[in-house]
Every structure is written in structure tokens, then in C-alpha cells.
Amino acid sequence: MLERIHKFLEEYAPEGIPFPGTRSYTxxxxxxxxRDFYRQVASEVAVEFRQxxxxxxxxxxGYLPIEIARLAPGVEVIGIDISSDMVKIARRNAEKANLSSRVKFMVEDANKMSFEDSSFDLIxxxxxxxxxKKPLHVINEIYRVLKDGGQAWIYDLRRDVSENVIVKKLGEYKYGKMISLILYNAVKAxxxxxxxxVLNMLEDEENRFKQYRIEENRHSYPVLKIRLLKS
Ligand SMILES: C[S@@+](CC[C@H](N)C(=O)[O-])C[C@H]1O[C@@H](n2cnc3c(N)ncnc32)[C@H](O)[C@@H]1O
Incomplete structure (x- = not known):
């Protein structure tokens, strides 16, 4: 049943999150x-990228760019989203955090970004x-705007995760068991x-990233981390 819902949403859901979904997602x-998850990812970034x-x-x-800018004072972060309401929320969050000078947000479609080739050190x-909708297309667009020698770190939740793993990871939080159950079903759907x-996508001959590594289950959240290197 959940797999059927998944297929339906994959086909018909819009690519971005429109209003009012933006508000409930926030x-x-x-x-x-x-917040713990964003902090973990931001710490990983800050260890390797100081500027x-x-x-x-x-x-x-926009919580991740804000957290990165807090932990790594030498970096400038741009966050993009296809949803204009998300960008509005993210800008407001950066202002509240007093980080608008180093954290910028733009409405952009990741399928066709307005940035020049080789613009970023890390994505x-x-x-x-x-x-x-076309993940490999976006991955290749990321390749284009990444500098030579730069890396892209893509994190996403796993659908092929057992309920036990989610419960174990979220069990320590208040209402952890209830959240795990909702999350587990949402993730499956x-x-x-x-x-x-992920492996199918990376092995596709159209993938311009010839070097990659996958890391699993290192965070407070059951995610896959795909490390892509532009050599
Ligand atoms: C589940 S949210 C994750 C947001 C944030 N990265 C986080 O971890 O909380 C996915 C976001 O990707 C955005 N998105 C989806 N497709 C996109 C595209 N083609 N270009 C830019 N943003 C996109 C959605 O609008 C949404 O805000």
C-alpha cells in the first residue's frame, strides 16, 4: 500500500514544496x-571547509546554511529553492540569526541554475x-557549478530502512516513538x-561524477550520504 502511494506521489507531486506545505514543513x-541533524551536517562541513x-x-x-555559517565563520553560503515561499521563510530566518551578510537565499530551479560554471567549493x-523528477539531471547540473576538485554531499532519507532503525535513532527524543512511527510511514510513502x-543513478554512464562514496546511518536520522568528487 505504502509503495503504491509512493509511486503515485512520485508521478503527481510537484517538484518543490508549495505554500501552505512550506509552513508545515518549517x-x-x-x-x-x-535541528540536531542540521548541526551534525554543519559540523561535518566545518571540519573540512573553513572558508x-x-x-x-x-x-x-534555510536552517542548514545558517548553521554552517555559525560554525564556519570564513564561509559564504547560498541556499536555493524552487519554492518562493520557502525562500521567503529562509531569508527571514537568516535575518533573525543575524547572518544575512554571509547567508543568501535565491529562488532557483536546481535543474537549470543561473550560476556560472565552477562557482562553488562545496555543494x-x-x-x-x-x-x-530527473535526479541525474540535477546531479550533472551540480557538477557544472562545482569547482574542479570540489565535492558535493547529498543526504537523503532511506526508504529501505527498517522501523527498528528509526525507533532506535529517535527513541531518545521526547515523543520519539510516536515521531518514529509517523516518520517511518511518511518515509515509506x-x-x-x-x-x-542511488547506485543505479551513480552507475549510469551519463553521470559526470566518476568518483563517489556512500556513507550510511552515521547521523541521528537514517540517511544516506553521497559524497561526489569532481576531479
Ligand atoms: C524536504 S525539503 C528539505 C529542505 C531542507 N533541505 C531540509 O533539510 O530541511 C525539500 C526541498 O527541496 C526543494 N526542491 C525540490 N525540487 C527542487 C528543485 N528542482 N530545485 C530547487 N529546490 C527544489 C523543495 O521546494 C523543498 O523545499
Missing amino acids: LFAKSRFM GKILDVGTGP VSTGSLHHW HSSITLHE
């Missing part, structure tokens, strides 16, 4: 475990890949990818 993104230009693709309410993306789908 509430979800404010939860403690999501330079970073792009966040499908930034949503990150969390929870957006499963929205892309929509917000996710499988390892097999």
Missing part, C-alpha cells in the same frame, strides 16, 4: 531531532533528492530513496 524542520563558497540545493527554511543538499536507486 514546523517539522524546527523539531529537536531535525570558500558553499551552495545548499533545496534549502527549505550540499539534505532531503531534496527524492523531490527531483514519499520522503525517500533506496540504496539501489
